[in-house]
Amino acid sequence: MAWKSKTRNLQVVDTELSADAVEWCPVAPSHGILACGTYQLQKGAGEEDAPPIRTGRLYLFEFRRGGSLSPPLTELQRIDTAAVLDLKWCHVPLSGGAVLGMAAATGELQLYTLSDSQEGGHRLEPLCSVEVAAERLALSLDWSTGRMDRSDVRLVCSDSAGCVSVLSLAEGALTPLSQWKAHDFEAWISAFSYWDTQLVYSGGDDCKLKGWDLRAGPSCPTFTSKRHSMGVCSIHSNPHREHILATGSYDEQVLLWDGRNMRHPLSESPVGGGVWRLKWHPTDQHLLLAACMHNDFHILHCQQALEGGGGACPVLASYILHNSLAYGADWSRLSLEEPAPCSPVAAEPKESLAESGGHLRIQYESPTASFDTSLEDDAGRYIPEGIAAPPFTPTAGPAPMPNEDAHSPTYVLASCSFYDHMLHVWRWDWTPDQAQLESQPC
Incomplete structure (x- = not known):
């Protein structure tokens, strides 16, 4: 029996500028709020050697469940800013509301x-x-609040000179606590250990993954790993499993680590593209979302690796409708309980941007190549009509077998791609096996 896993596109939005970050709000009751950041490099005006200008735009959307013919995503706001390099919502409400952090090309951290x-x-x-x-x-x-602890709210930030900074947030003001030179070149990523927020991780273009203990001061890292063979650009601490860390690199590998032994990873999974972002699922400890630059978006199942079984993590589903660099991706905490709609007989016509209020709405249609019906291969990936289905070669490792009686959760996700400036909202329906269900915490 084929693995029950389906992805369905819900809406596509043209962000006009190159899109590189998407983040769903984790704070109730605002789980339907989505932020998207863009980055545009423009030639400097005037002299030939004038420095380039980096501009951006911050979008705010709301996901609303409506009729089958209504686009679920509505634009609420757009803010012209400096180019946006990263976005993250604080995991807990501050002063009664949700707070969004933005890393900008001006070298600023901005909070909204x-x-x-x-x-x-x-x-x-x-x-x-x-x-x-x-x-x-x-x-x-990154915020220190990944396990919903609001007692000590801090942020960590990395920059293009290889430095890492830690700041505290109190009474609506950011206060720098420390800054140090962490990497020889760009420090692409920095992240907290959500289980011990005195521990910080960083990754850089010098191909190094490093750990830092803020109690001891940043003069010397607690470890330096050269296991990645190219620049390290993604790190995410698992909020459900203590010591577990996921890292991604331009070397096209996703590594899982136990923070108590950083000499050897628990698992190494080739995903066929530079891993720009990794996101653990907000409630399922075994699901990991990867934005793989030149090779689309993939959902990995990490149970075997986390339980000491070794081997690469199998891919449960892939989303392949983007036609440019896969940069931003995130899980929503929304859940759609009704079954996925059937593929339409014909794709709905595109609306003009003027008619759709600035949105390009395409249902079951690629932004650059239309097709009449959405077909899927055994992995739940879309195959445009008239094109042979490419062979699906999931990462080595046994995928769990489905159980026909198991509950089939439905997840809402967002992803964005760079040069075609597209934001996609999509759903993933899957049937986990009974053993996987029983292993989840109550």
């Missing part, structure tokens, strides 16, 4: 609060900002 507008919707309002990298690009940020 999600508030109710006079029209009854939501809006982002500036909260505070601080320059952490003068004449440098702020490249990434």
Whole structure:
């Protein structure tokens, strides 16, 4: 019996500028709120050697379940900004509301609060900002609140000069605590251990993954790993399993680690593209979402590796409708309980941007190549009509067998791609096997 796993596109939005970050709000009751950041490099005006100008735009959307003919995503707001390199929502409400952090090309960390507008919707309002990298690009940020602890709210940020900064947030103001040179070249990524927030991880273009203990000071890393053979650009601490860390690199490998032994990874999974972002599922400890630059978006099942079985993590599903660099991806905490709709007989016509309020709505249609019906291979990937299905070669390792009586959860995800400036919202339906269900925490 084939593995029951299906992906369905729900909506496509043209972001106009190159899209590189998407983040669903983790704070109830705002799980339907989605932020998207863009980055556009423009030639400097005037002299031939003028420095380039990096501009961006921050979008705010809301996902609403409506009729089958209504696009679920509605734009609430757009803010013209410096180029956006990273976005992250604080995992817990601060002063009663959700807070979004943005790493900007100006070297600033900017914070926005999600508030109710006079029209009854939501809006982002500036909260505070601080320059952490003068004449440098702020490249990434992470919050210390991954396990919903609001007792000590801090942020970590990395920049284009290889530095890492830690800041505290109190009473609506950011206060720098420490900054140090962590990598020889760009420090693409920085992240907290959500289980011990005195521990910070960083990855850089020098191909090194490093750990730092803030109690001991940043003069010397707690470890330096050269297991990745190219630049390290993604790190995410598992909020459900202590010591577990996922890292990704331009070397096209996803590595899982036990933080108590950073000499050898628990698992190494080739995914066929540089791994720009990794996201553990917000409630399922075994699901890992990977944005793989030149090779689309993939959902990995990590149970065997996390239980000491070794081997690469099998791919449960792939989303292949983007036609450019796969950069941003995130899970929503929304759940769609009704079964997935049948593939339409014909794709709906595209609306003009003017008619759709600035959105390009394409249902069951690729942004650059239309097709009348959506077909899937055994892995649940879309295959345009008239094109032979490519062979699906999941990462080595046994995938769990489905159970016909098992509950089939439905997840909502968002992803974005760079040069074609597209934001996709999609759903994934799958049937986990009974053993996997029984292993989940109550």
